[in-house]
Amino acid sequence: MPCRMCRTKNVTVSLPEYRIKLCDDCFIKFYERKVERTIKKFKLADKEKDRILVAFSGQKDSVALAATLARTGWNIELLHINLGIEHYSPRQEEFVKRQAKLLDLKVNVVNIKKEYGFTLYELKGGRPVCSTCGLIKRYVMNKYARENGFSRIATGHHATDELTTLLRNWIGGQIEYIAKQSPFLPSSHEKLVAKIKPLWNTTEKENQLYVEKLKIPIFEDKCPNAKIIDYSPIILGWKKIYPKVPLEQTLLNNFLKIKETMQVDRMRSPYNECSRCGEITSGTICTFCKLIENAKNKK
Ligand code: AMP
Ligand code: ZN
Numbered sequence: 001m002p003c004r005m006c007r008t009k010n011v012t013v014s015l016p017e018y019r020i021k022l023c024d025d026c027f028i029k030f031y032e033r034k035v036e037r038t039i040k041k042f043k044l045a046d047k048e049k050d051r052i053l054v055a056f057s058g059q060k061d062s063v064a065l066a067a068t069l070a071r072t073g074w075n076i077e078l079l080h081i082n083l084g085i086e087h088y089s090p091r092q093e094e095f096v097k098r099q100a101k102l103l104d105l106k107v108n109v110v111n112i113k114k115e116y117g118f119t120l121y122e123l124k125g126g127r128p129v130c131s132t133c134g135l136i137k138r139y140v141m142n143k144y145a146r147e148n149g150f151s152r153i154a155t156g157h158h159a160t161d162e163l164t165t166l167l168r169n170w171i172g173g174q175i176e177y178i179a180k181q182s183p184f185l186p187s188s189h190e191k192l193v194a195k196i197k198p199l200w201n202t203t204e205k206e207n208q209l210y211v212e213k214l215k216i217p218i219f220e221d222k223c224p225n226a227k228i229i230d231y232s233p234i235i236l237g238w239k240k241i242y243p244k245v246p247l248e249q250t251l252l253n254n255f256l257k258i259k260e261t262m263q264v265d266r267m268r269s270p271y272n273e274c275s276r277c278g279e280i281t282s283g284t285i286c287t288f289c290k291l292i293e294n295a296k297n298k299k
Contacts, residue, residue, distance in 0.1 A: 005030070013209060017239075017246040024213045031210045035068045035198050042183045044196040045074070045152050052076045052196075053150040055141055056107065058096040058219030061156030063103075064207040065199055067214055069154065070105055077150075081140050082111040083133060084119025088224055095219040102216060108148075110140050129225045145193040157197045159248035160204035164231040166255060182256070201249050 001011045001021060009023035022030060039045055045052060054069065056062045056078035069076050080096045082089045093109060100107035113119050124132040145153050157165075162181065169177045183200035187193060199207065211218055239247050273279070274286035281287070 016243050019244060027209065028213050031202065031206060032068050032072050034202060036072055038183065038201040039198050042200070044184055044198055047074060050075065050151045051149060052152045052154050053141070053145045053148070054078050055137070055153060055155045056080050056096060057156070058092055058099055059156075060211050060218045061158055061161075061199065061204070061207050063099060063216055063218055064210045065154060065156040066103060066105060067211070067216060069198065070103060076105065078105055078107040079141060079144055080107055080109045081137055082109060083136065084111070084113040084121070085224065088221060091221060092219055099216065108144065110144055112136060112140065130228075133225065142193055146191060150193060153193050153195045154198055155195065156199055158199040158202050158204055158207055159252055160235065162197070162200060162252055163235060163248045166252070167231055167234070168229065179259070200252065203248050
């Protein structure tokens with residue numbers, strides 16, 4: 001079957017949620033356009049002005065992110081954080097350096113043991129290790145980006161990740177996290193660099209396919225600490241019910257709209273008392289009094 005886009009090469013990728021079937025090359029273009037559109041839609045960055053620091057783990061998502069940004073002409077460098085996890089971090093750092101060479105990108109490495117004197121485990125105290133790891137990464141990324149003149153930090157969080165996070169925070173009642181969840185976190189302080197998630201509209205499966213088609217090797221070791229609850233059965237179950245809907249993106253973007261509506265609602269001006277009748281109004285004269293006035297004028 002010929003590809004829907006070029007109509008010459010054979011179909012190798014089927015994307016039922018978008019009702020299209022593409023060849024390898026057209027899938028690569030399709031993916032890159034989608035990321036460009038996401039950046040534009042949410043005003044994540046400006047090609048002329050922004051220097052982007054890509055947080056790079058060497059796993060498929062940050063590899064997809066770095067590759068797509070580089071191939072579409074963004075000004076980027078990579079930052080890899082070595083957390084000092086035995087049997088894991090040294091292999092990861094080696095791998096990341098080889099990937100950066102293949103991608104022809106500059107990779108910066110911060111080794112927290114060398115830089116701050118402690119490994120992840122030495123820093124964690126009584127906290128859960130994954131939350132300490134997240135905290136260290138956010139700290140290091142922000143400090144490194146600011147001190148080295150980057151205007152954006154990009155991470156490889158994708159739609160499937162974000163939907164999972166949303167469900168986890170919803171179930172856990174972590175409303176303050178839900179309130180903050182967004183493809184763009186603007187700088188709210190002069191020492192904070194804005195954070196962006198350009199893969200907000202691509203799924204895990206699309207990232208996987210993209211790096212496969214580009215033939216970039218991926219660091220596949222599992223972090224020894226990862227014991228995140230697996231939400232994939234829920235998402236896959238929904239996908240079976242709605243095979244022709246881009247499920248993660250639809251849920252996420254409708255979630256953003258709900259959030260916007262609620263914020264608008266909260267920001268509504270406080271009520272006043274109508275200057276005519278004294279009932280509640282958001283203006284000075286209530287709509288009911290205006291109706292009465294109109295009716296009287298028509299008499
Ligand atoms: P994760 O929390 O492991 O799913 O990672 C989410 C994102 O954080 C990745 O897509 C990367 O952009 C970034 N990241 C994770 N680990 C590292 C690391 N060791 N160094 C730099 N960035 C990382
Ligand atoms: Zn094609």
